[in-house]
Amino acid sequence: xxxxxxxxxxxxxxxxxxxxxxxxxILPALAMFLTFNxxxxxxxxxxxxxxxxxxxxxxxxxxxLANYKExxxxxxxxxxxxxxxxxxxxxxxxLQNFLALVLAWIVDRGIKGGxxxxxxxxxxxxxxGVVVGLVWNWIFRGDAGxxxxxxxxxxxxxxxxxWFSDIRTALLSLAVVHMWKGFGWGFMILLAGLQGIPRELxxxxxVDGANEFGIFWKITxxxxxxxFALVSVLTILGTMQLYDLVVVTTMGGxxxxxxxxxxxxxxxxxxxxxxxxxASLGVVFGFILVFVSLIQLQLAKRVKAE
Amino acid sequence: xxKSEIRxxxxxxxxxxxxxxxxxxxxxxCIFPLIWMFSSSLKTQQSILTDMSLVPAHPQFxxxxxxxxxGNFGSYFLNxxxxxxxxVLGVLLIAxxxxxxxxxxxxxxxxxxxxxxxxxxxxxxPGAIVAIYVLIMKLGLVNTRLGYILPQxxxxxxxxxxxxxxxxxxxxxxxxxxxxxxxCGRIGIWWNVLIPLAKPALAVVALFTAITVWNExxxxxxxxxxQSLMPLTKGLLTFWxxxxxQDHLLMAGATITVIPIILxxxxxxxxxxxxxxxxxxxx
Numbered sequence: 284x285x286x287x288x289x290x291x292x293x294x295x296x297x298x299x300x301x302x303x304x305x306x307x308x309i310l311p312a313l314a315m316f317l318t319f320n321x322x323x324x325x326x327x328x329x330x331x332x333x334x335x336x337x338x339x340x341x342x343x344x345x346x347x348l349a350n351y352k353e354x355x356x357x358x359x360x361x362x363x364x365x366x367x368x369x370x371x372x373x374x375x376x377x378l379q380n381f382l383a384l385v386l387a388w389i390v391d392r393g394i395k396g397g398x399x400x401x402x403x404x405x406x407x408x409x410x411x412g413v414v415v416g417l418v419w420n421w422i423f424r425g426d427a428g429x430x431x432x433x434x435x436x437x438x439x440x441x442x443x444x445x446w447f448s449d450i451r452t453a454l455l456s457l458a459v460v461h462m463w464k465g466f467g468w469g470f471m472i473l474l475a476g477l478q479g480i481p482r483e484l485x486x487x488x489x490v491d492g493a494n495e496f497g498i499f500w501k502i503t504x505x506x507x508x509x510x511f512a513l514v515s516v517l518t519i520l521g522t523m524q525l526y527d528l529v530v531v532t533t534m535g536g537x538x539x540x541x542x543x544x545x546x547x548x549x550x551x552x553x554x555x556x557x558x559x560x561x562a563s564l565g566v567v568f569g570f571i572l573v574f575v576s577l578i579q580l581q582l583a584k585r586v587k588a589e
Numbered sequence: 590x591x592k593s594e595i596r597x598x599x600x601x602x603x604x605x606x607x608x609x610x611x612x613x614x615x616x617x618x619c620i621f622p623l624i625w626m627f628s629s630s631l632k633t634q635q636s637i638l639t640d641m642s643l644v645p646a647h648p649q650f651x652x653x654x655x656x657x658x659x660g661n662f663g664s665y666f667l668n669x670x671x672x673x674x675x676x677v678l679g680v681l682l683i684a685x686x687x688x689x690x691x692x693x694x695x696x697x698x699x700x701x702x703x704x705x706x707x708x709x710x711x712x713x714x715p716g717a718i719v720a721i722y723v724l725i726m727k728l729g730l731v732n733t734r735l736g737y738i739l740p741q742x743x744x745x746x747x748x749x750x751x752x753x754x755x756x757x758x759x760x761x762x763x764x765x766x767x768x769x770x771x772x773c774g775r776i777g778i779w780w781n782v783l784i785p786l787a788k789p790a791l792a793v794v795a796l797f798t799a800i801t802v803w804n805e806x807x808x809x810x811x812x813x814x815x816q817s818l819m820p821l822t823k824g825l826l827t828f829w830x831x832x833x834x835q836d837h838l839l840m841a842g843a844t845i846t847v848i849p850i851i852l853x854x855x856x857x858x859x860x861x862x863x864x865x866x867x868x869x870x871x872x
Binding site for chain 1: 605608609611612615616618619620622623625626629637638639641682683684686687689690691694695696697702705706709712713714715716717718719720721722723724726739740742743744746750775779800803804806807810811821822823825826829836839840843846847850851854858861862865866
């Protein structure tokens with residue numbers, strides 16, 4: 284009797300030990316997750332209620348909602364930077380994704396050299412934002428820039444100016460570079476989506492006498508709505524958090540006309556040493572991003588249902 | 590009859606010309622800035638502002654030597670290699686251990702923990718960079734290689750898990766039996782059976798991570814102030830604002846920065862596209 288009970292107990296203990304040791308395999312990942320995801324999440328919320336210069340050992344003084352009051356109501360630069368990012372985002376959502384869709388559509392229909400085009404379009408997305416910014420800086424610059432030179436040759440020297448430092452063109456130029464770097468992403472995801480549509484559907488429609496436009500509108504678009512939603516959300520998240528390009532092209536200038544949210548947050552942190560305030564901006568910005576993404580996904584769901 | 594045939598054919602040709610025209614002009618704008626960068630890197634400080642030719646008459650390949658040595662790009666390059674290697678190794682090790690556990694081992698809370706990891710790639714926390722910076726400060730890791738590597742390992746973990754776990758699940762369990770009979774434990778099976786069989790997936794993860802780390806900028810901007818520790822991206826920015834700032838050398842530095850990426854892309858394109866789209870599609 285006793286020996287049976289003992290046997291069960293040792294087995295149980297062995298089982299426990301092995302299950303517990305199974306956790307060892309995820310322990311490093313879990314430690315990373317707790318340190319760099321959970322703690323920062325808590326810490327940024329916590330910091331946002333304090334005034335702190337990043338140096339004082341106590342972690343600063345309690346600020347209540349003062350940081351949020353400033354971020355939401357008083358800081359016009361902050362909202363201007365959100366406006367700037369929003370403008371670029373709208374351009375990217377429309378122009379960039381439209382271009383990506385047209386290109387993906389053409390490649391999906393089958394064309395000689397499709398593989399080559401695919402590779403080339405995906406080149407800008409894998410390049411460093413810093414390099415892309417520097418090269419376009421060099422193309423857009425006022426004195427010896429390539430673009431101005433070309434305009435000069437075309438007899439349009441009246442158009443030539445410093446694209447990145449003129450208030451009228453700075454934001455638009457930034458948007459162009461950002462879209463140049465980003466459209467390959469949309470192209471690749473949209474193409475994958477298009478290639479997932481069964482060819483029989485197209486053939487059946489063609490037999491029924493539908494033209495290319497009708498096929499696109501009646502078959503492709505409805506099936507692609509989840510993919511459109513995905514690309515839109517990725518475009519919004521990617522564009523709103525723009526940073527590298529701005530640092531190497533305009534530095535937020537001229538006079539704040541190309542300032543974007545991540546740039547403002549980092550400046551509050553590194554230059555103004557307002558850690559609590561930077562944290563509250565981060566929280567506000569996070570809410571905006573999650574909110575916009577949710578709306579986008581909800582809209583896609585509704586359109587799909589109809 | 591013949592006329593309509595000709596019309597149909599010419600219509601086809603015109604449509605092909607238009608389609609190729611669109612694709613080719615976009616492809617041109619993708620490649621041209623890179624060619625312009627390379628071409629500018631071969632000019633002299635005098636000719637770069639006036640010489641608008643694509644192939645300079647006297648290409649100055651010595652610019653690359655100057656950028657590499659005096660411009661410090663040699664040191665930046667080495668740093669980028671160190672960071673990339675460090676993060677890739679860390680991600681492969683940690684993610685493959687965890688993916689093995691999630692695919693094969695039993696423990697309470699498994700599903701919850703897995704989705705907890707995945708949630709990090711779906712919920713944007715732009716403010717987290719502020720807290721990560723504070724954390725690195727508190728750990729005393731500002732201006733250290735480790736302080737730059739650790740957060741990036743975490744940054745790529747979730748996508749790596751997302752790619753590796755299903756791949757491990759598809760490997761037939763029977764393949765592990767032989768190893769088990771030979772007396773292999775879980776670690777032995779992970780190392781001797783799964784890792785060798787998962788090489789294609791591990792390659793995808795490694796490339797995806799490597800490109801992310803090679804191009805990383807915002808953390809470098811915050812954490813690394815010491816010039817001897819900077820990777821290429823921050824090095825470029827430092828050079829740009831520095832004493833030696835000259836456009837032809839800057840373009841040489843930019844070329845040095847993108848060459849490894851472009852070479853890797855040419856050779857390993859399939860894996861890179863697979864990893865990048867997996868990273869994008871995530872959820």
